[in-house]
Amino acid sequence: MDVLELARTQFAVTSSLHFLFVVLTLGLAPLVAIMHTRWTRTGNPLHERMTRFWGQIYVINYALGIVTGLVMEFQFGLSWSGLSHYAGDVFGAPLAMETLVAFFLESTFLGLWIFGWGRLPKWAHLACIWLVTLTAYASAFFIMVANSFLQNPVGHVARNGRLELVDFGALLTNKSLIFAFPHVIGAGLFTGGMVLVGASAYQLRRRTTEVEFFTRSMRMGVIVAAIGIFVTMGFGYAQFGVIDTGKFDGNLGLALPLAIMIEIGQLLGLVVLLVMLPMVGVLWRLRWTHPLLIAMTPLPFILSIMGWMVREIGRQPWMIYKQLTVADAMSPGLTSGMITSSLIGFVAVLGLLAVVDYVLIAKVIRRGPSDLALGASDAQTRSPALSY
Structure with a gap:
């Protein structure tokens, strides 16, 4: 492959690996917040244990996902400085907002939630996980604002060979955004729900003693997965009415991921x-359905990756549609050796993180809701005044 194809491959692989973490974060955050709300309102120990169990899985995925996000940010300067030079004033604005939301607000509230067990008043502790959820969704929103600008550039003027932002509101109301963002949120809910279903099916098939725990988790997972897939399909089909279908004409590389996404998505x-x-x-x-439910668990992740491929391949050969080509967006002076070495390094690191994420989450699921690290010191540190 030439330098351009190597650079595209590098970004495609690393962004796909990163999105595996993102889609699960978007799915699990509201589920954990709902569990915590039930615990706060009822004081039921079962809801506390559900919050801790699924919350620990969320924390593992979030912590490792943050590292993969740093690699994504790094690549804009490494391989795509032409994009930064030409449209940094526009494209960089939502990315800056995402950084403030994700790396400061979301991480701060998550830290308060993790270390606030038994220390914060119950409603303040509950507020932390809801703020984590809201900031996670806000982070996804600003990423989609930036991506939608690449799909349908609005809110700018061209001066002296560069784009300047003149209407931030136009970015927030981009026709490529208003259906794409709910589509991503639906995919996240579908993924999070199916993880609950698959993990619960695994435990129930093993004849766990925690029958009520995983029965409730499975029920919640099915309901949320149903909501998620309904939203995903609805806003997915709605996008066909607003996208520029000229993007897809003669784009043979789009056929396979598009077919996989539509056919498997409809079946699911x-x-x-x-x-x-x-x-x-x-x-x-x-019990005969449980192996099938377990086997279905990876499918939402595959569909999410296919969805991103469709969105990005459909825009080729443009980085910014009809404004800047991918070739012009690439950093000057790159060589095949430079891109190949960084590609190997990035894939090794992100691939390792994905494997570690899976191993740690699988370990928690196999062990079940016992000996959890999240909130483990709760009984020792909780004072009567802060009791739930």
Whole structure:
């Protein structure tokens, strides 16, 4: 491959690996917040244990995902300085907002939530996890604002060979954004819900003693997955009415990911909405379905990657649609050796993080809701005044 293809491959692989973490974060955050809300309102120990168990999985995924996000930011300066030079004033604005939201607000509130068990008043502690959820979604929103500008550049004027931002509101109301953002949120909810379903099916098939715990988790997962796939499909099809279909003309590289996304997505939608949701009350008892539910767990991740591929391949050969080509956006002076070495390094690091993420989450799921690190010192540090 030439330098341009290597640079594109590098960004495609690293962004796909990063999005595996992102989509699970978007899915689990509101679920953990709902569990915590139930615990705060009822004081039911089962809800506390559910919050700690699924919250620990969320924390593991978030912590490792942050590192993959740093690699993504680094690549803009390494391989795509032409983009920064030409459109940094516009493209950089939402990215700066995302950095403030994700690396400062979201991390701060998550730290307060992690270390606030037994120390913060119960409603303040609950507020922290909801703020984590809101800032996670705000972070995703600003990323989609930046990406939507690449798809449909608005809110700018060209002066002296560069783009200048003149209307930030136009970025926030971009027609490429208003349907794409809910589509991503739906994919996150679908993914988070199916992780709950798959993990619960695994434990129930092993005849766990925590039957009520994983029955409730499975029920919650099915309902959220049904909501997620419905939103994903609805806003996915809605985008066909607002995108520039000229992007896709003659784009053969788009055919495979588009076909995978649509066909598997439709099939999963039918299964979740027409089979799993009507059977949500008895699904936990039907052990013959549990291997199928476990096997379905990776599919939302695959669909999410296919979705990103469709969105990015459909824009080629443009970095900014009809404004800046990918070739012009690439940093000058790059060589095949430079890109190859960084590609190997990035893939090794991000691939290792993905494997570690899977191993740690699988370990927590296999062990079940016992000996959890999150909130482990709660009983020792909680004072009567802060009791739940």
